[in-house]
Amino acid sequence: LNLPLGYRYASTYAGIRKDKRDDLALIVSGVPAASAAVFTQNRAAAAPVRLSRRNLRESRGLTGAILINAGNANCATRTGDKVALSTVRATAKMLRLAPAQVLAASTGVIGVELDAELILKSLPALKEGLIEDGFGQVARAIMTTDLVEKTESVELKLRRGTIRIAGMTKGSGMIQPRMATTLGFVVTDAMLAPAALNRMLRVGNAVSYDCISVDGDTSTNDTLAIMANGACGFRPDAKEMPAVQEALTALLQSLAKQIARDGEGAKKLIEIQVSGATRDDKAIAIARSIANSPLVKTAVAGNDPNWGRILCAAGNAGVEFDPAKVTIEMQGMTVCKRGLAAPFSESELKANLEAKDVLIRFAIDGAGKGRATFWTCDLTEGYIRINASYRT
């Protein structure tokens, strides 16, 4: 990983979750950084989400640190707001930041009180442990049912020098971000104004985190935050901004795809490409409907080229289209042409579907320029096993 300059990271075990994996983490920028975030659209947003929204507004997009815990979502809890506020204030005081310059994020079980003391008494150890190469350690501390840690980094050479962007994320269930995800943190040493950073995050989010689904459930705690501390020492030229956007978008897509691939119980990443819709948002709606169909996802799990389910799921997207103009491809093989069965070798396609990456193309013939790419995973018995007993 090419880590951006000017950030330090720490994690520790605070006793929030039962197994002894680190469950408390801190990301700190050497100077307060331009920052932006997108949050869950769930009505039952958790206390740290509500506090971070407010802090971002009050600080006008300047953030010095992000405090994260796993093992408890701090959502639907009696003391939730107090716990989020007191731990954020203590963190700010310890790091000599304004309270609004600290963001908070939590992930884990909903409806169980989070003991602020566990966090407060671990803060000194966290500060003590801050190191420049602690990025991976934090990426591991925020994992819940994740099987693998999820990180990505990119280096971009501009006229006046190099900027670095690095991101980490978590999540494998309760995933259909719709504007954010369970948790994602991106740091860069690029020098960018908060407003520009906010725009770039939203543009990138719309084609990454907003285009994945594991189970169609949007969590109460989704947060995707970015900090840009300017430690690279120069501003990108105006004409270099598209390249910066492209690098950020690619990084966000990599993180989002890692989430879909590690979906609970998943054995395969499914990419769904839709084209020929009248608008991009209609293409996304079709892709999302296919991605959320348990019947499509179980068919892929069973290597079954059951394209009828794909057409059926698309038909449920609430988008007008003529089924007689639809062509569907699976793993590059045409299975449905103009709404009708196309001849294909069942045995060959079944073998191709055994791959870890499955591509479904859904094309509507015609002049429509709306397109979308969406990622999900197959639905296996593992998902049931994990979720029939996660809480207890």
Next chain:
Amino acid sequence: LNLPLGYRYASTYAGIRKDKRDDLALIVSGVPAASAAVFTQNRAAAAPVRLSRRNLRESRGLTGAILINAGNANCATRTGDKVALSTVRATAKMLRLAPAQVLAASTGVIGVELDAELILKSLPALKEGLIEDGFGQVARAIMTTDLVEKTESVELKLRRGTIRIAGMTKGSGMIQPRMATTLGFVVTDAMLAPAALNRMLRVGNAVSYDCISVDGDTSTNDTLAIMANGACGFRPDAKEMPAVQEALTALLQSLAKQIARDGEGAKKLIEIQVSGATRDDKAIAIARSIANSPLVKTAVAGNDPNWGRILCAAGNAGVEFDPAKVTIEMQGMTVCKRGLAAPFSESELKANLEAKDVLIRFAIDGAGKGRATFWTCDLTEGYIRINASYRT
């Protein structure tokens, strides 16, 4: 079953599906009956759905027979419209009905050509086999992955005599009707005008078939049709109409609940009651969101009182509500009060959740009068096993 007067039924094995279960069925009224139907809202509606819609319009709500096949959805097929039309015409000719007085319905695999010959050559045997007590036989012939046949009947004593209503239905996967279901057929000997029958069907459908979900997938073939042949010999009084509506609604709810209980892989029926929303449709949206949450459904499968997932799913319904006013009950035990964990005996509730019927109540404190009752089933490994290999 108290069968209505004036109907005959037949089923036979036409060779459409591989196993030798009957796959072709006919419901015939002695005289053309007032009729109404609701159909799938899926954009990729099957050929028999499109034909039946047209026939109902052309006949102005007069139907003499319904021809049904299982094993093939006749959807996304090159010859679909021709097959539906030719088999309906042949049936009409055989029964001396106008072609528009026959409805068609199909269920089964999508995208495989349906051989009209198989149906045409079986029609004489069907006619030969028509009997008054063949109702259950037809109910079995329309089953696909269903484990049990689903029927209900009711008898209603009115001032001038008795009317009988009987219904059959099928379906256990690809179930989220939104205005209809895979297949449902209701016959009554009541004397009702087509327009009144149409209204009554829609009123009943809105609180029955429209309020169930197994997996959130709406099939391409959903059809719920009713025939009222007036064989009872009298018209109900205007003031008796509410009682007729009530009887029909109760019958439709019984059929709909039987579908949810027999959901693919399901071991439990889950009833979700929502109250306190500002309007009924908002209550339905919340109930639907809870019912479609894989996380809620797997928790119920695992006897896990994980109410946080219920609150989270409700928060995703796109309906405004204050989480701090929410009370959640499971099996009559309060697990969440005013948005916070309520004390309850975990072991007692876990034991109660082992029942075959699970009740979830989601109440928003306040003046809202919007309510809904919705039915779904738990999500088990059985669903995955069935659907990873249904087609092949």
